[in-house]
Amino acid sequence: MAYTEEELKKELETKEYEYGFYTDIESETFPVGLDESIVKAISKKKEEPEWMTEWRLEAYKVWKSMEEPDWANVKYQKPDFQAIAYYSAPTVVDPNKTLDDVDPDLLAMYKKLGISVDEQKKMNNVAMDIVVDSVSVATTFKKTLGEKGIIFMSISEAIKEHPELVKKYIGTVVPTTDNYYAALNSAVFSDGSFCYIPKGVRCPMELSTYFRINQAGTGQFERTLVIADKDSYVSYLEGCTAPSRDENQLHAAVVELVALDQAEIKYSTVQNWFPGNKNGKGGVFNFVTKRGICHKNSKISWTQVETGSAVTWKYPSCILKGDNSVGEFYSIAVTNNYQQADTGTKMIHLGKNTKSTIISKGISAGKSQNSYRGLVQINSRAENARNFSQCDSLLMGNKCGAHTFPYIEVKNKTAMVEHEASTSKIGEDQIFYCNQRGIDTEKAIALIVNGFSKEVLNKLPMEFAVEAQKLLEISLEGSVG
Amino acid sequence: MLSIDNLHASVEGKSILNGINLDVKAGEIHAIMGPNGSGKSTLSSVIAGNEDYEVTKGDIVFKNENIIELSAEERAHKGIFMSFQYPIEIPGVTVTNFIKTAINSNLKARGESEMPANKMLKKIREKAELLEIDSRFLSRSLNEGFSGGEKKRNEIFQMAMLEPSLSILDETDSGLDIDALKVVANGVNKLKNKDNAVIVITHYQRLLDYIIPDFVHVLHEGKIVKSGDKSLAHELEEKGYDWIK
Numbered sequence: 103m104a105y106t107e108e109e110l111k112k113e114l115e116t117k118e119y120e121y122g123f124y125t126d127i128e129s130e131t132f133p134v135g136l137d138e139s140i141v142k143a144i145s146k147k148k149e150e151p152e153w154m155t156e157w158r159l160e161a162y163k164v165w166k167s168m169e170e171p172d173w174a175n176v177k178y179q180k181p182d183f184q185a186i187a188y189y190s191a192p193t194v195v196d197p198n199k200t201l202d203d204v205d206p207d208l209l210a211m212y213k214k215l216g217i218s219v220d221e222q223k224k225m226n227n228v229a230m231d232i233v234v235d236s237v238s239v240a241t242t243f244k245k246t247l248g249e250k251g252i253i254f255m256s257i258s259e260a261i262k263e264h265p266e267l268v269k270k271y272i273g274t275v276v277p278t279t280d281n282y283y284a285a286l287n288s289a290v291f292s293d294g295s296f297c298y299i300p301k302g303v304r305c306p307m308e309l310s311t312y313f314r315i316n317q318a319g320t321g322q323f324e325r326t327l328v329i330a331d332k333d334s335y336v337s338y339l340e341g342c343t344a345p346s347r348d349e350n351q352l353h354a355a356v357v358e359l360v361a362l363d364q365a366e367i368k369y370s371t372v373q374n375w376f377p378g379n380k381n382g383k384g385g386v387f388n389f390v391t392k393r394g395i396c397h398k399n400s401k402i403s404w405t406q407v408e409t410g411s412a413v414t415w416k417y418p419s420c421i422l423k424g425d426n427s428v429g430e431f432y433s434i435a436v437t438n439n440y441q442q443a444d445t446g447t448k449m450i451h452l453g454k455n456t457k458s459t460i461i462s463k464g465i466s467a468g469k470s471q472n473s474y475r476g477l478v479q480i481n482s483r484a485e486n487a488r489n490f491s492q493c494d495s496l497l498m499g500n501k502c503g504a505h506t507f508p509y510i511e512v513k514n515k516t517a518m519v520e521h522e523a524s525t526s527k528i529g530e531d532q533i534f535y536c537n538q539r540g541i542d543t544e545k546a547i548a549l550i551v552n553g554f555s556k557e558v559l560n561k562l563p564m565e566f567a568v569e570a571q572k573l574l575e576i577s578l579e580g581s582v583g
Numbered sequence: 584m585l586s587i588d589n590l591h592a593s594v595e596g597k598s599i600l601n602g603i604n605l606d607v608k609a610g611e612i613h614a615i616m617g618p619n620g621s622g623k624s625t626l627s628s629v630i631a632g633n634e635d636y637e638v639t640k641g642d643i644v645f646k647n648e649n650i651i652e653l654s655a656e657e658r659a660h661k662g663i664f665m666s667f668q669y670p671i672e673i674p675g676v677t678v679t680n681f682i683k684t685a686i687n688s689n690l691k692a693r694g695e696s697e698m699p700a701n702k703m704l705k706k707i708r709e710k711a712e713l714l715e716i717d718s719r720f721l722s723r724s725l726n727e728g729f730s731g732g733e734k735k736r737n738e739i740f741q742m743a744m745l746e747p748s749l750s751i752l753d754e755t756d757s758g759l760d761i762d763a764l765k766v767v768a769n770g771v772n773k774l775k776n777k778d779n780a781v782i783v784i785t786h787y788q789r790l791l792d793y794i795i796p797d798f799v800h801v802l803h804e805g806k807i808v809k810s811g812d813k814s815l816a817h818e819l820e821e822k823g824y825d826w827i828k
Contacts, residue, residue, distance in 0.1 A: 167798075277736060279722045377598075393691050415644055529671070530635070532671050532672075532673060533669065533670050533672075534633055534634075534635075534671075535630075535670070535671040536632050536673075536685075537654065537655035537656045537659065538632075538656075538659055538664075538665050538667075539659060539664075539681075539685035539741065539745065540656050540659035540660050540685050540689040540692060540745070541656060541684055541685055541688045542656050542688065543656075543685065545688060549673065549676055549680075549681070549684055550676070552675070552676070553673055553674055553675025553676035553724070554674065554675055554727075555675070556675040
């Protein structure tokens with residue numbers, strides 16, 4: 103790929119956590135703790151209509167009656183939900199401001215992240231909706247997208263400007279009652295992205311959102327809603343970085359995708375949140391609910407590269423409701439040191455001739471634990487449903503773990519379900535073979551890991567693939583030797 | 584070019600090489616023969632710098648430098664190449680990508696800049712043609728699902744690309760039928776010149792009908808017990824190894 107070894111070396115020198123800085127921006131933070139008044143206050147702060155406030159309160163009630171799940175193959179100190187502040191916004195937000203008016207500290211932060219706003223202006227094919235803490239501060243390319251009738255804005259704005267769309271779809275794919283974290287998110291979500299592609303429109307650029315967690319002790323509760331109307335297409339990219347922090351930070355996002363008849367949504371994620379230090383201290387808790395619903399002849403494709411977070415709990419899923427709809431899940435999950443990941447997907451086949459593909463690549467190093475958990479469900483009316491699943495695990499060293507938990511439920515005998523799994527270890531013989539050809543051990547590991555992950559890397563848009571490859575190398579640095 | 588002096592090596596505490604002496608000059612082809620378990624493959628691994636083997640005594644001098652302390656990749660950078668008896672699979676990494684990475688790693692180690700893509704491509708094409716390798720072969724995953732012949736041909740292809748000063752062919756003939764053997768031997772002969780040297784490690788004489796050695800050494804219990812010219816190989820073929828012990 104188009105980066106040199108010098109660049110890699112430079113990055114490795116600062117590998118502790120390259121984005122582990124903290125920018126001191128004046129924030130408006132609510133007191134810690136959660137009750138009805140906080141939920142109301144969030145809604146009021148965001149000038150939301152009443153139906154939204156009610157919706158949040160309903161979710162809060164549901165959440166209060168639920169218990170934090172513990173079935174995942176991860177161990178962690180459960181967060182104290184009353185010790186978290188549920189709202190924090192940079193104080194500089196003003197939609198009428200130009201980028202020149204933006205807080206110089208913020209601009210400096212973008213620069214460190216390599217996503218300077220100046221740069222974005224010049225970029226032609228990637229529109230960025232940047233979320234710093236909880237509120238979107240800069241949205242670009244809105245105009246270009248607007249000409250095609252594409253709506254791409256923060257969900258707070260969308261609630262005000264397009265209430266009919268938000269009201270119609272929010273919570274339809276991930277109901278507030280779905281699970282503990284989804285209920286919590288529904289009650290307190292601070293901001294996130296909203297995207298609507300009108301009928302017959304092919305979105306001309308990759309849509310991209312960068313999430314950041316900045317304020318200490320502030321949970322992040324992003325809410326994303328993507329709607330692709332009939333015969334439309336969109337590719338959505340999501341990339342994440344977070345500053346290095348000692349206490350655990352909670353992240354419980356919800357992403358809902360709606361693909362109407364003949365529509366296609368491609369959703370790609372590169373996740374690089376602070377995984378904790380070498381001794382397993384600190385790091386982000388990532389408890390995410392991502393799900394899409396496919397109507398007739400539509401397609402949803404999830405691609406994820408997960409290298410960060412101390413604890414990951416994430417299952418991007420597809421409900422294949424419409425006949426002939428297609429769901430895909432391509433995943434690379436890397437765990438190193440003391441990271442724990444329990445991730446996979448659910449493919450729920452409801453319609454006839456529905457098809458799903460699952461390719462999961464887990465890479466474990468250090469003392470980490472990496473689990474794939476996936477459900478393939480073929481319902482009674484899903485005639486001729488097809489699924490192919492492939493779960494491969496790669497182990498480095500002898501202190502890490504790889505686990506596979508496949509669940510298959512078939513209620514229609516015309517179904518065809520295939521599951522393949524493999525576990526391998528990076529062999530001394532592979533390393534020696536590379537060494538003998540003049541390739542050092544670090545590079546050899548990168549080569550082997552990239553080869554192992556290739557089927558998934560190939561699914562990423564070009565610019566993301568390069569970034570993802572770099573991430574893989576940095577995440578695994580020093581893991582063999 | 585290569586001078587091995589009183590080399591002793593062991594693996595897991597078991598002594599395998601017990602005082603090897605060998606001199607190889609530029610332009611020469613040496614054959615090392617011997618029965619199973621005589622230490623042939625250990626010798627090639629030790630020269631290549633495989634850390635599974637412990638050198639307990641002796642020196643290996645390559646191009647006037649003692650390389651005994653150097654890592655495998657440092658030895659590779661200096662121009663030592665080993666064709667593996669059992670080439671290793673690396674799934675998902677194409678033959679092209681692998682050789683590109685190897686060449687650029689070597690250039691970088693020598694303080695040179697990376698080879699431009701077009702030059703690389705040209706070189707790959709040239710060498711593939713020289714060894715009668717189909718271009719489709721180059722985009723397959725390294726050694727994955729390769730036949731015995733394909734694996735060995737791929738080793739020689741890498742040798743052609745890397746242009747080492749010293750090539751050690753470890754049991755290159757094992758698992759090859761006569762046609763594949765000829766193709767591989769023919770490749771080696773095309774790559775041979777007055778500036779490089781080859782050590783052929785083999786159990787059987789038949790490879791030496793195609794790669795003609797200047798010297799033949801017989802290894803027994805970790806020592807070279809007899810050296811001669813290529814007629815020695817024929818003698819071994821006739822009489823077996825027993826008479827030499």
